[in-house]
Amino acid sequence: MKALLIAKHWPEPNATAAGRRTFDILNVLSNFEIHAACGGAISEHCERLEQQNISCYQIKLNDQSFNDFIQDLNPDLVIYDRFMIEEQFSWRVRQTCPNAMTILDTSDLHSLRYARHVALNSAQELNLNNDIALREIASIQRTDLTLMISSVEMRILQEHFKIDSNKIHYFPFVIDCDAIEPELPNFEQRANVMMIGNFLHEPNWDAARFAVQSIWPLVRKQLPQLELHIYGAYSSDKHQQLHQPKLGIHLKGHCENALSTFKQYRINLAPLRFGAGQKGKVLEGWLTGTATIGSPIALESMTFDEDLGYRPSIEPKQIARQIQAAYSDSNYFNQLVDSGFTQLTNHFDNKEHSPALKIKITEHLTHLELNRANDFYQQLLWQKQFRAEQYLSKWIEEKNK
CATH class of the missing domain: 3.40.50.2000 (Glycogen Phosphorylase B;)
Structure with missing residues (x-):
């Protein structure tokens, strides 16, 4: 089986916590042939990925070439490493590889971070229902599974935004305690x-x-x-x-x-x-x-x-x-x-969290068709009237020609 990571930036585990987390997730997928794609230029960080048998590809935003690329690759699993990457590429994945399972890794809940920043600067009450949340929650609903690094954010998604518990999974930083x-x-x-x-x-x-x-x-x-x-x-x-x-x-x-x-x-x-x-x-x-x-x-x-x-x-x-x-x-x-x-x-013991994530992904892959049939909000958000990102991207693509 093939897994494709679509990244906002090439993962840098020594420079960012997000980079460390990306490697934690990819290490769980040991039974997959792993590929990584990013709109950023190929850099020295790609060498570290390739040393771990991860193939690297540079891709273009708002360009039909991505459709051709992913159709040739034909992955079984696609991971978006932030909601804005899901917005940019998920409709293309849906068009060309409709049977691929999709995972969103939020890294952190961007809408919560934004709400706290606004509250700090304005002395206003925390507003979770902000413009970033509208986009982020839509991305969570469009994908098959979302990985959350924070138990606090898991609770916010379930209690405040009413996200189905089957669609989100807690996966913190992991370490080898031994x-x-x-x-x-x-x-x-x-x-x-x-x-x-x-x-x-x-x-x-x-x-x-x-x-x-x-x-x-x-x-x-x-x-x-x-x-x-x-x-x-x-x-x-x-x-x-x-x-x-x-x-x-x-x-x-x-x-x-x-x-x-x-x-x-x-x-x-x-x-x-x-x-x-x-x-x-x-x-x-x-x-x-x-x-x-x-x-x-x-x-x-x-x-x-x-x-x-x-x-x-x-x-x-x-x-x-x-x-x-x-x-x-x-x-x-x-x-x-x-x-x-x-x-x-x-x-944070890897022996506890990584096997649990592997089981969760396997279950979703096995029951993908049934899960999607029962996921009303996912079906709703894939209706044409809710796919503004797709049509904006197509307009930019035509403009660029």
Whole structure:
């Protein structure tokens, strides 16, 4: 059987959490012949895919050539790695390969992230029924199965948007718990505080500014020699304002190997004020034995019943106190590190989540025709009057000629 991933960007597991997640999903499909296609130019990241026997293709947007490509490939399974990719390509897949099962990976619920951003900037109440939600929920309904990384977002889809539970599946970040390094640098072998996050992702840019402007001045009053190192792919000129060496703040740019970098630091700071999904920076902090201090948004759907060792906060004074305590007290540092390992082993074990996803996909493939016959809203949204994306794309295609 063949599986095709249609990606917005070529997956970069070392640069983005979304890239890491894409690899988690593809690893589940070990019984498929895997292909990946993207509108972006073929890059060095494709070499990593091809090393894992994944064939890479560059495709065009709004172009009949995609129909020819996918008809020749004839996949049994098609994965869209964000709702806007589903909007762009799903009607072409439906035309040429109507029997292919379709999966949407939201990566995170974009409409929730957008709603939180608007609420933060305007001091308005959270509005889940926004314009992004209209598009995102339609994509979920058009596809056969949607993968959700967040248990909180699973609940929102079921309770607020009334999505059938058979159409969505919880698949978090996964790790091989048996491969967690038994010996990691200890408290004395580490120094300073780090932040990490792709700067194309607005929540990361906001968190970095928030840390520099509101948190770090309070930290430096108590620990004047402490440094904050900020890592992130795709930094530009505007991000240079973060670089303030006199205040101990250093913009480090792209991080080639995130896990190796984490091991150098005593504290991993994640003060996100808005966002959605699970946070790769939190997972990697725990995985490397780095004391991780995050906001409620950063830890959403990352922690469950276990004691974190602190109360997540978005208040600068509280975060500064937590940094000071974790940096100065080796016992408290070890408590946070142990708590992180507990979260990993209890909730992110690959042995639990990957087999469950494989079973779910197999069940859908087996009962695809019956599932579609019983899915009224999917049938409704494939009616001509609800396919504006298709006709817009065809108009652009004709215009381009």
